[in-house]
Amino acid sequence: MEKFTTLSAIAAALPEANIDTDKIIPARFLKTTQRTGLGKNAFDAMRYLPDGKENPDFVLNKEPWRKAEILITYDNLGCGSSREHAPWALLDFGIRCVIAPSFADIFFNNCFKNGILPIRLPREICDQLMADASMGSNARLTVDLPRQVIVRPDGQEVPFEIDPFRKHLLLEGLDDIGQTLQHETNIEGYENRENREKPWMPSIHID
């Protein structure tokens, strides 16, 4: 997983509440065998017209937001089905940070698992950041995770909260696996004991 330290990037405003995971990535794209490549269908229903062409009015189809790495929305982002394809699709599009007044639980957790930083901020502040975002390429937001602040284009700093343990995992680029592997000596210890105490435990080899 990529480390998350400081992200200075274009932000896109999507001023909607209850953007569910089906909007983020519709169910018909779940038959895939890959977690990469879902970016082109992120927000599929909003992004493309019925004839398959890009919807020119949708923010992520416009310059400079085609390259947005930060997404700002209203309440309850990521509600609906628990599919992990939603953060996969965002990440594949290039989004590394999502900002909203509130998030659905599973989606919030799944973001961390995939190296995306979800930030909860009050609605008024989201409105201010959305205004910044609409200024386009002159208006980069800087998300400074070590200092836990968002630096606005005018230099003003907006502080945010994050669980210290999750902050550590993002800063180090540790996913659950990376975290567990920090306990590898204990896993090895367990394996040595199991080999001793249960020597009959079969290994599987199939020619």
Next chain:
Amino acid sequence: MGPRTLFDKIWDDHVVETLPDGTSILYIDRHLVHEVTSPQAFEGLRLAGRKLRHPEKTVAVVDHNVPTSDRTQPIEEADSRNQIETLERNVKEFGVPYFPLLSANQGIVHVVGPEQGISLPGMTIVCGDSHTSTHGALGALAFGIGTSEVEHVMATQTILQRPAKNMRVTVDGTLGAGVSAKDIMLAIIGHIGTAGGTGHVIEFAGSAIRGLDMAGRMTLCNMAIEAGARAGMVAPDETTFEYVRGRPFAPKGEEFDKAVAYWKTLASDEGAHFDKEVTLRAEDISPSLTWGTSPETVLPITATVPNPADEADEAKRTQMQRMLDYMGLEAGQKIAGTPVDVVFIGSCTNSRIEDLRAAAQIAAGRKVAEGVRAMIVPGSGNVKRQAEEEGLDQIFLDAGFEWREAGCSMCLGMNPDRLTPGQRCASTSNRNFEGRQGPGGRTHLLSPAMAAAAAVTGCLTDVRELA
């Protein structure tokens, strides 16, 4: 340490470490992999430059998507073919032991594991599939996991878990004629509901459970998930040891004796604490089936379809009416005698040799009713071969059943075996949700003998009338 349950003992024995927040790193002895939930996990490993920590503790099979007709032909459906081919590439790249489609040992992962001695008592067993609970019949702790957990187990051979609560379901007494493990489990789910086991691991106990063979115990544990439980288990006993002895991957000779000595220590201690206890009498259980689109809508075959008007709770009343409409049933009608279009005998719940024998006993010398499509899908290539050695295939074919290759098949309709809208199916599988066996399909869950009875009479039938 005070008295402990079967679950407590296996849990304690596999905790590598408990983290400050109460989550444990739990060691996994056996990881079973299939084509639907593994591709993104393998991809995750590849992207992170990781390997499987223990490929030799892992086994892969194809089951969910595979055609159950002629296998020498290429697979027609592109999505299915892609998932199968992706698995084949992945097992090669990562060195995972694999039973390919054309192997005699191929079959449904939850049939293959116990049958090969890959799943054993006392093990922790996971698979990216909710019906992994099946393996708990051996006296193992077995549960389903999500795709990111599949990747976690591949990379670390452990999983992050919090302990479940203990629940015991005791069934004492003697089963009546025509009553099988499936009927016991349907009765249990009907009794405790689909949320009755939430947050718990269910241990099945009592004389009626002790009296079941391993196939029956697997049927029970398989559907523990439908009762909302995290897993189901039966304490290992002589029946278990006799089942395991001589299986291809099971320990042999002195090793086997050592293993048995350990397995014997696993049964719940006298006085162990259960957070929840439920007791049923075997004599009260009849041949049963579901009438609605939730596994808890269970009725004895002799009963009538319930009337929503009798339900006080408004939300439940509406839901019942919706189920009746979907199922094309009238409140108050006798469930027996309802005509069926399709009969499906198979799935990880009921596709073992014992299940096929029970169905063959009813089918023998009879004919599938006019207009009914009846199919038998053995749980594995081995089950199929054994059934053929016993002549069961001939009994089924003579009666007009289709005799197919092993796989999940119509249990979930991912391969071409699907119901069409409005078709009514007597099915030995485990889920009767709307559209599960095909869009608009109507599923009645029941035992293999009851399914065979429906096939030969053309309607839902009390199997005792045919005995």
